[in-house]
Amino acid sequence: MRTALTLLLAAALAAPLAAYDRQDFDRIVDFATTVKSLDGLSAAQARERGLVGRLLLLDGTVAALHFLDSEEVTFDVEMELVAGEWVGLEEVKIYRCRIRFQGPGFFPQFPRRAPKSPGPFQVALDDRVLVVVKALRKEGEESGQPLWLLQGLHVRPIR
Numbered sequence: 001m002r003t004a005l006t007l008l009l010a011a012a013l014a015a016p017l018a019a020y021d022r023q024d025f026d027r028i029v030d031f032a033t034t035v036k037s038l039d040g041l042s043a044a045q046a047r048e049r050g051l052v053g054r055l056l057l058l059d060g061t062v063a064a065l066h067f068l069d070s071e072e073v074t075f076d077v078e079m080e081l082v083a084g085e086w087v088g089l090e091e092v093k094i095y096r097c098r099i100r101f102q103g104p105g106f107f108p109q110f111p112r113r114a115p116k117s118p119g120p121f122q123v124a125l126d127d128r129v130l131v132v133v134k135a136l137r138k139e140g141e142e143s144g145q146p147l148w149l150l151q152g153l154h155v156r157p158i159r
Contacts (some may be wrong), residue, residue: 035083040097101152
């Protein structure tokens with residue numbers, strides 16, 4: 001009886017998952033966008049490509065962490081994510097964006113001081129990371145170079 005009930009419950013929970021196909025997934029998530037391609041897009045171009053409101057999966061290196069609120073309950077950190085590529089043999093082109101992680105769920109992932117041996121999910125400067133984000137807006141910076149500000153939903157170091 002218990003086994004039959006467990007199988008029935010598992011089938012009921014799995015049924016909605018079977019209804020998703022690749023097209024459904026692609027309407028929600030964009031795997032094609034990179035830090036480089038995002039860096040070159042205007043807000044209007046991002047809307048035209050349907051990126052606003054979709055989840056983006058990006059990878060890059062943590063170049064800076066700015067703790068806007070270090071309290072656990074109201075935690076707020078902004079990460080500068082960079083990616084680069086060689087141009088010829090002597091020049092590296094850098095692409096950047098800013099990602100905002102807010103809420104107590106991110107508090108343990110972003111230690112204020114770099115630990116000697118970080119935990120598997122802790123993020124520190126110079127870590128390579130994989131992030132899931134939503135595009136918020138492109139805004140100016142002191143240098144005059146506009147950067148994308150993204151809402152961080154998930155982050156994981158790549159070690």
